Amino acid sequence: MDSIFKALADPARRKLLDSLRDRPGQSLHDLQGQLDMTRFGVMKHLGVLEGAKLIVTHKKGRFKYHYLNALPLREVIDRWIEPLLEQPAARAVLSLKSQLEGPPKMTKPDFMMQTYIHCTQDALWHALTDPEANAEFNFVAGSCERDGDALVFRTPDDALMLICTETKLTPKTRIESTFEPHWAGPDVALGKSRFVYLIEPQGENCLLTLEHYDIPIGQEGVADGWTRTLAGLKTWLETGNAIKFSYQTEEA
Structure with missing residues (x-):
């Protein structure tokens, strides 16, 4: 549970989660344009969120799509x-x-x-x-x-x-x-x-x-x-x- 709170502590990561809530299945390219940072910076934030299980990914061809995973948040609520x-x-x-x-x-x-x-x-x-x-x-x-x-x-x-x-x-x-x-x-x-x-x-x-x-x-x-x-x-x-x-x- 510590990893969840650590992931949520950063406003950029919260913004990524908000975006995936509103529009599931976005690629790295889609998400990068929403933050004022480099592609590598967005990848690092996505890695933290994925490590906390707050997002899951689906790979199709050479593209990787990202989805909000609400279940860890549900455990906090429970x-x-x-x-x-x-x-x-x-x-x-x-x-x-x-x-x-x-x-x-x-x-x-x-x-x-x-x-x-x-x-x-x-x-x-x-x-x-x-x-x-x-x-x-x-x-x-x-x-x-x-x-x-x-x-x-x-x-x-x-x-x-x-x-x-x-x-x-x-x-x-x-x-x-x-x-x-x-x-x-x-x-x-x-x-x-x-x-x-x-x-x-x-x-x-x-x-x-x-x-x-x-x-x-x-x-x-x-x-x-x-x-x-x-x-x-x-x-x-x-x-x-x-x-x-x-x-x-x-x-x-």
């Missing part, structure tokens, strides 16, 4: 702030007019997240593919059932919330799935996107990377949900406790 918040979540969901069509595009991710989890590779694979496990760590789901290749999530009052259909599995290392939200109600069509889980064993731990692609306009807020879901996954696997990191009501 330690000091979350216990002070008592009221449950309530957020409006945007209605969408268009739906993603055609085959998946091989683009860079819209956002990425990474976290280390103290568990075995088998345990993490089971948690990500088992419906009962998903119901335990998903930040808002009341239940989850498997329907063939699909994991079907429902809210605590049994309304259909989300369908994630596995499209390609590489056992214990990679899961590719579609992401089909239904939380706006049965009469509202929301666009479909896709995500990838990557599992890398790291001694007694596993490094889990999430990549989310092709997010329709209006659904950028799914990153907040992923932050809470992956925080719940880490807590559940490391402690056995199911904790719902729900949204908090915002006061006017």
